[in-house]
Amino acid sequence: MLKVLLPTDFSENSRNAIDYALHFYKEVECTFYLLHTYTPTAMRIDYILGSPGQIGLGDNWLTETETEINEFRDDLELTNHNPKHHFITHIALESLVDEVLQVTIKEGVDIIVMGTQGATGAKSVFLGTKTMNVLRVAACPVLVVPKGCFYKAPKEVALVTSYKRNFSAEVLAPLRSILTRFKSSVHIMHINEEERLDFTQESNRNTLDAYLNEFDPTYHWMPNFTNKTKSIQVFLKELDIDFLTMVKYDHDFIEGIMREPVIKKVSFSVEIPFLVIPVEN
Known part of the structure; x- marks a missing residue:
């Protein structure tokens, strides 16, 4: 239960x-x-x-x-x-x-x-x-x-990631559960902070694809605007995302978002359900 x-x-x-x-x-x-x-x-x-x-x-x-x-x-x-x-x-x-x-x-x-x-x-x-x-x-x-x-059933689900950390079955279990129960589409968003993924990022992306392959994920590169929150905001609106997911590693991507001055200036809002999956280092 x-x-x-x-x-x-x-x-x-x-x-x-x-x-x-x-x-x-x-x-x-x-x-x-x-x-x-x-x-x-x-x-x-x-x-x-x-x-x-x-x-x-x-x-x-x-x-x-x-x-x-x-x-x-x-x-x-x-x-x-x-x-x-x-x-x-x-x-x-x-x-x-x-x-x-x-x-x-x-x-x-x-x-x-x-x-x-x-x-x-x-x-x-x-x-x-x-x-x-x-x-x-x-x-x-x-x-x-x-x-x-x-409430509305989540049909367009996004996972925002930097690809800098590896994925596991345990980490992705909550996301897989949602995709299975609601038969949702999944969109993987990466903010374009570099010209290309390095070896570690490419490997992590391949691992992610292996775990989510059955759900036919789509992959998206977003421009790195003045801040990451702006990039996410544009992405959510462009794809009409109705459910957002992030994996939280200590001192990683989501921690950076939380610390961004844009949050203190209250210039970015979360308007859809937002799932955060913590991972211990």
């Missing part, structure tokens, strides 16, 4: 990501872990230092939140009507990142699905802070669902 972690702050955005996950895994036997974390500002200092005014604050929060998350679970079960889906609630007075790591390890979570800020009025952002922090440390794949992105 697939184990899916669903962080929630009970907002419309997180509910949208959860609804997406329920549709995305409609035909799959799943256990969904509903995770809510919170550290009240007052507790971070006063409660930890033993301030008498804060005694009992944690207990009050726990009682109220248990009621809220149980009602949230009951509503999901009522509206979902899927015997393949099972829900477990989890709350903690802890940082989101720390608790995500603990639950992922303890429960053997296969994938995390969470929302992010996405486009907001005249501004747009690459990823919200909480989502970015989870992406940086997650030990399992993370599926990011932008604000306002409603």
